[in-house]
Amino acid sequence: MKTIIIEDEKPSARRLSRLLNEIGVEVSVLLHSVEEAVNWFQNNEHPDLIFLDIQLSDGLSFEIFDVVEVKSAIIFTTAFDEYALQAFKLNSIDYLLKPIDEDELKSAVKKYQSLAPKKQKLAIDFDDIKRLLVNPVEREFKKRFTTKIGQHLKIINADEVECFYSENKGTYAATSDGRNYLLETTLENLEDDLDPKLFFRVSRKFYVNVNYIKDMVSYTNSRLQIKLIKFNEQEIIVSRERVKDFKLWLE
Template identity: 75%
Template sequence: MRTIIIEDEKPSARRLNRLLQAIGVEVSVMLHSVEESIAWFEQNEHPDLIFLDIQLSDGLSFEIFDKIDIQSFVIFTTAYDEYALQAFKLNSVDYLLKPIDDEDLKKAVDKYQSLQPKTNKLTLDFEEVKKLLVNPLEREYKKRFTARVGQHLKIINATDVECFYSENKGTYAATLDGRNYLLDTTLENLETELSPEIFFRVSRKFFVNVDHVKDIVSYTNSRLQIKLNRFSEAEIIVSRERVQDFKLWLQ
């Protein structure tokens, strides 16, 4: 498949290119600005797949689509927070939050390959996504969850959750009273349901509540270990790729 990257940060573009090469995807060209991309599309056959950064050095990448009728599938690569993720889910093959994780990248490419034989173009509502990015509306995040306990439903306030975590294909809420409740959801769903001011996904397995962090300790390989007030069933490690974003989030 013919693939291009549109990304203004050249180190990020090179890293994404290396990750794609590792899973057998060859990138034909890397573009770095709105102006350069428009000129390229005017003179070249459109690729099968575009990895598209949102914020480029000379404007939002949606300006490309104002000028060019893109005939390609799109996977967003973005550093934008959770408020826009639902729009990405609805309007693209997939989205990848920076820093891009290699397993998430492979899943996105696999998703594209499963869709590609069924249609030769994905219809995108770029105006809807752009509206959310430029003028994000105040979002209401989930304030409570329910968990089945025997014949009863337990109401769990989000503020009482120290962390959400996945284990053996289940998703759990660890609460201040030291209990762990099995929820009928996934960590992927929680990405758009939890307030990004309170919860941060430190790894593929954990979301942590900043209000219940007791200590943060340096860990091996430039990672961090988080200690919560009550939760002790497993080590909570901030993956190396997310350490910088986690530190910025804490400020």
């Protein structure tokens, strides 16, 4: 199986390559830009499988397919959880949300391997996905959550939550009045519920609300520390893999 990675962040590309090698998938080529990828596809035999980042240093990776016809299977590696993930799920082999989870990576590769022998290459409409990226479909996000306190149910408004976080296998909402409420959900399940204009997943443990960010401080290993108005139960650290996307989100 010939596999390539198209990813503009070289540390992320190397990490993904290492993870793939650990599960027995050898990566033939690492490409880092639209221009580099176009040149490579025009002069080389196309691979069986591509791990494709969306936003490259010189444009969206979909621009590659405006120039060359690529019939390879594609697994997206993306930080654009607020846009076209549902389209990716339907029309590609799979997508992986950064920072890439090892178990999810194994599952995506297994999914490809189950399809490959049958030559079931899924058609991807890149024009439709690009339109979704530029003009994401407006949809309703969850405006309130409920939590059980004794025999009572309490309503928590989403816009009053400074952050959602995980601790000891539980998921909590930290509100602007300084309280923390245990929710019957997981951070993964919150992905489709939270308005991406307000909330960003800075790490595996935290979603933060932009309206409650009090300060941002440089942290070790090119990371950022986020300080919220009330929440101070734990340090909130933007993982190194997410710093670039977090800064783009803020803008």
